[in-house]
Amino acid sequence: MITTLEELEEIANKKQCENNECREELRVCIGSSCLSLGAKEIEKDLKKSVKDRGIEHRCRVKGVGCNGLCAAGVLVSHYDNESGEEVLYEKITEEDTDKLAKAVESQKPLEEHRSDMSRGFFAKQKKIVLENAGYIDPDDIEDYIAHGGYRALFTTLNDATPMEVISQIKQSGLRGRGGGGYPTGLKWETVAKVDAEKKYIVCNGDEGDPGAFMDRAIMEADPHRVIEGMALAGYACGAAKGYIYVRAEYPTAVEKLNKAIKQANRLGILGNKIADSGFDFELEVRLGGGAFVCGEATALVTSIEGNRGNPRQKPPHLSDHGLWGEPTVLNNVETFANIVPILNNGAQWYRGFGTEKSPGTKVFALTGHIENTGLVEVPMGMKLSELIYDIGGGVSEGRNLKAIQTGGPSGGCIPADMLDLEVDYDSLKKVGSMMGSGGVIVTDDSSNMVEVARFFMEFCKSESCGKCVPCRVGTTEMTDILDKFINKEATKEDFELLKEMCEVVKESSLCGLGQTAPNPVLSTIKYFEEEYIKGIKDD
Amino acid sequence: MIKQKVRVKTFQINGIDVTGRSDSTILEVAKEHDIHIPTLCYLEGLSCVGACRICLVEIKGSNKLIPACTGKIKEGMEVFTDTDRLHKHRKMILSMIFAERTHTCSVCVSNGHCELQDMSVELGMEHSQVPYLTNRFDIDASHERFVNDPNRCILCTRCVRVCDEVEGAHAWDLVDRGLDTRVIHDMDDPWVESESCTSCGKCVQVCPTGALSEKGVSATEMVKKKSLIVNLLEMRNRER
Numbered sequence: 001m002i003t004t005l006e007e008l009e010e011i012a013n014k015k016q017c018e019n020n021e022c023r024e025e026l027r028v029c030i031g032s033s034c035l036s037l038g039a040k041e042i043e044k045d046l047k048k049s050v051k052d053r054g055i056e057h058r059c060r061v062k063g064v065g066c067n068g069l070c071a072a073g074v075l076v077s078h079y080d081n082e083s084g085e086e087v088l089y090e091k092i093t094e095e096d097t098d099k100l101a102k103a104v105e106s107q108k109p110l111e112e113h114r115s116d117m118s119r120g121f122f123a124k125q126k127k128i129v130l131e132n133a134g135y136i137d138p139d140d141i142e143d144y145i146a147h148g149g150y151r152a153l154f155t156t157l158n159d160a161t162p163m164e165v166i167s168q169i170k171q172s173g174l175r176g177r178g179g180g181g182y183p184t185g186l187k188w189e190t191v192a193k194v195d196a197e198k199k200y201i202v203c204n205g206d207e208g209d210p211g212a213f214m215d216r217a218i219m220e221a222d223p224h225r226v227i228e229g230m231a232l233a234g235y236a237c238g239a240a241k242g243y244i245y246v247r248a249e250y251p252t253a254v255e256k257l258n259k260a261i262k263q264a265n266r267l268g269i270l271g272n273k274i275a276d277s278g279f280d281f282e283l284e285v286r287l288g289g290g291a292f293v294c295g296e297a298t299a300l301v302t303s304i305e306g307n308r309g310n311p312r313q314k315p316p317h318l319s320d321h322g323l324w325g326e327p328t329v330l331n332n333v334e335t336f337a338n339i340v341p342i343l344n345n346g347a348q349w350y351r352g353f354g355t356e357k358s359p360g361t362k363v364f365a366l367t368g369h370i371e372n373t374g375l376v377e378v379p380m381g382m383k384l385s386e387l388i389y390d391i392g393g394g395v396s397e398g399r400n401l402k403a404i405q406t407g408g409p410s411g412g413c414i415p416a417d418m419l420d421l422e423v424d425y426d427s428l429k430k431v432g433s434m435m436g437s438g439g440v441i442v443t444d445d446s447s448n449m450v451e452v453a454r455f456f457m458e459f460c461k462s463e464s465c466g467k468c469v470p471c472r473v474g475t476t477e478m479t480d481i482l483d484k485f486i487n488k489e490a491t492k493e494d495f496e497l498l499k500e501m502c503e504v505v506k507e508s509s510l511c512g513l514g515q516t517a518p519n520p521v522l523s524t525i526k527y528f529e530e531e532y533i534k535g536i537k538d539d
Numbered sequence: 540m541i542k543q544k545v546r547v548k549t550f551q552i553n554g555i556d557v558t559g560r561s562d563s564t565i566l567e568v569a570k571e572h573d574i575h576i577p578t579l580c581y582l583e584g585l586s587c588v589g590a591c592r593i594c595l596v597e598i599k600g601s602n603k604l605i606p607a608c609t610g611k612i613k614e615g616m617e618v619f620t621d622t623d624r625l626h627k628h629r630k631m632i633l634s635m636i637f638a639e640r641t642h643t644c645s646v647c648v649s650n651g652h653c654e655l656q657d658m659s660v661e662l663g664m665e666h667s668q669v670p671y672l673t674n675r676f677d678i679d680a681s682h683e684r685f686v687n688d689p690n691r692c693i694l695c696t697r698c699v700r701v702c703d704e705v706e707g708a709h710a711w712d713l714v715d716r717g718l719d720t721r722v723i724h725d726m727d728d729p730w731v732e733s734e735s736c737t738s739c740g741k742c743v744q745v746c747p748t749g750a751l752s753e754k755g756v757s758a759t760e761m762v763k764k765k766s767l768i769v770n771l772l773e774m775r776n777r778e779r
């Protein structure tokens with residue numbers, strides 16, 4: 001049990017010494033994508049090879065979270081603790097492990113697998129949320145503490161009032177990363193000001209957007225950062241209990257979080273009277289059944305309560321009537337992951353990244369026809385062209401860019417001629433798309449935009465909870481009409497009906513799923529109308 | 540006196556000044572002032588779920604449409620219940636309800652006494668604006684007195700709510716998602732096998748369409764007693 005900052009520092013120092021005993025480290029990415037490529041076996045083989053070569057006192061092998069370049073997995077980084085030099089190896093398979101150990105032994109890099117770390121993919125990123133990802137061992141709380149973990153919580157509990165925490169978060173301008181971009185400080189303040197016996201902090205790790213995997217990466221690579229952020233929210237808002245809602249399809253994230261909570265409990269970092277203050281905080285992981293709609297805030301709390309995860313009409317908002325009817329703060333995983341760096345470095349520091357209205361960074365998942373599929377963290381306000389070309393490496397197979405889809409099923413398509421757009425919440429909204437959770441899907445000139453729209457509409461149709469009429473029936477009707485366009489059997493009346501239904505479903509649906517379901521259609525009509533016209537048969 | 544003042548809010552509906560208790564919904568205050576707002580999933584005496592979206596109204600200064608049945612009143616708000624925009628939305632939504640399942644009125648037990656039918660008359664809708672869908676469901680006629688025909692169900696969940704909130708049995712619930720959503724008994728058991736159903740028949744009386752009906756009635760004969768719930772609740776209150 002640790003109760004003081006000094007004791008925390010002691011753990012940190014001890015672990016740092018331990019880390020420094022080995023001058024070098026081989027860090028194997030054990031994020032989900034690399035795991036599926038055999039990262040666990042590679043880690044095991046590397047450990048064996050290193051031992052066989054008798055260099056285990058010099059070089060430690062450890063598993064770390066995702067560093068982002070999933071397309072080039074399995075990734076192994078060779079890190080020198082003294083010089084801080086790093087060599088990254090990509091596309092490592094089980095056959096390469098002994099060669100790699102040999103390279104470490106002989107100090108001659110394995111050139112054929114060496115990744116060019118000066119290129120845009122690495123150089124143009126700014127890692128705040130993911131600063132530990134790929135460096136620390138997510139299974140080891142001491143490694144987190146050695147990298148500065150839980151200092152924010154301990155110093156805050158010792159020196160700051162809840163209102164001071166909220167004021168920092170407000171000044172930082174942090175906006176919710178779950179899609180809507182609602183100011184986090186304001187959300188916390190609302191709950192902090194409510195007078196209630198019980199309050200709850202809930203972390204939304206449902207991540208149901210097709211193509212999104214940033215929250216998974218955060219939970220897998222740095223679970224303690226999410227936990228620390230939630231505990232700070234608990235202190236700021238006066239809540240003693242929190243839930244992390246994770247979809248059951250993320251077993252690794254669930255495992256890491258549960259392990260992390262256990263470790264934190266054991267050290268007294270969670271539990272009663274944390275840091276010898278009057279603050280108690282308890283955390284629990286809850287599994288979601290994998291319905292996209294359960295990521296919607298009101299549905300999520302209903303689901304935690306053990307009921308069918310249907311959304312309900314707002315107001316009342318969760319800040320007023322949340323989990324079990326009590327005031328509740330619900331934030332996204334990435335939102336919570338931003339709290340610790342803000343409190344450690346200050347709101348002004350944070351505002352130094354990103355734009356005036358959207359400070360900080362955003363983690364994006366690049367997928368589709370793009371060279372470097374994977375996870376990237378960049379300052380808000382980065383130009384789309386930089387994101388797609390400098391970082392993403394451009395369209396795959398040398399084809400031409402047609403459109404960029406952001407925001408998943410709630411978002412829209414941005415045509416290639418708008419590459420100068422600076423990406424933040426407001427700019428994306430202005431062009432008819434959305435930030436959403438940060439999925440970026442690149443489509444090349446071989447794609448049919450009506451089919452892209454249909455893909456998302458079909459997704460909404462199968463994920464609609466069925467509670468309200470416009471979404472339940474409208475998404476099916478619109479999928480059918482889009483089929484007519486794809487089969488070139490549509491009529492002019494179908495086109496009018498489609499537009500009219502978009503309007504009605506958007507404006508009259510009960511929750512965000514229905515309200516945003518027409519967006520992919522509306523934005524493709526706006527920028528690629530000729531493709532719809534082509535789907536209308538001649539009369 | 541001062542207390543009373545605090546508990547009342549004044550605002551406008553369609554330009555008419557109205558007052559209501561501060562915890563009222565827009566729909567409740569509208570009713571008190573004889574201003575008609577069309578509703579389907581709403582039933583006096585039951586909780587409000589905002590599912591059918593027929594009761595949407597406009598609020599001045601906001602682009603959002605709010606269901607009158609769940610929307611709480613606010614001091615000074617200006618509500619509009621009868622605009623062209625609302626007409627358009629309601630007609631489209633009603634079209635969707637008709638298109639979703641099979642509402643062939645001529646052979647329905649509720650023909651002539653159906654709230655859905657009444658709504659199409661009220662909104663002046665002669666035919667659905669959207670293509671008919673083809674989802675079909677099995678009829679459950681296992682119960683000795685009642686029949687459940689999901690093909691005529693509009694998923695208003697009145698049956699679910701009345702059973703839970705008034706009868707206290709919670710025999711009904713929803714299963715599946717989206718277009719496949721159905722109301723079921725217990726673990727999707729045939730009605731006759733439901734252990735929690737008390738056979739009180741309240742669900743049948745509140746069902747707005749011919750989805751739930753009494754056995755043995757022929758087309759057009761099923762007349763329902765909607766006021767049953769309000770009367771029952773009033774009696775209970777009086778007993779207390």
Ligand SMILES: Cc1cc2nc3c(=O)[nH]c(=O)nc-3n(C[C@H](O)[C@H](O)[C@H](O)COP(=O)(O)O)c2cc1C
Pocket residue numbers: 175176177178179180181182204205206207208209292293294295296297298330331332333335437511512513
């Ligand atoms: C259909 C639907 C699905 C959603 N899924 C998620 C999700 O998977 N993760 C998430 O953080 N927010 C999701 N949201 C947004 C949440 O409702 C909520 O706004 C968000 O979690 C609030 O956190 P933030 O303020 O930190 O962004 C979803 C919203 C809708 C309407």
Ligand code: SF4
Pocket residue numbers: 293311463464465466467468469471472509510511512513514515
């Ligand atoms: S909009 Fe769709 S998902 Fe949301 S409540 Fe209505 S039917 Fe359910």
Ligand code: SF4
Pocket residue numbers: 691692693694695696697698699722742745746747748750751
């Ligand atoms: S069976 Fe009747 S009362 Fe129940 S949900 Fe369907 S239409 Fe409504």
Ligand code: FES
Pocket residue numbers: 577578579580581588589590591592593594595606607608609
């Ligand atoms: S009556 Fe209000 S939504 Fe159905």
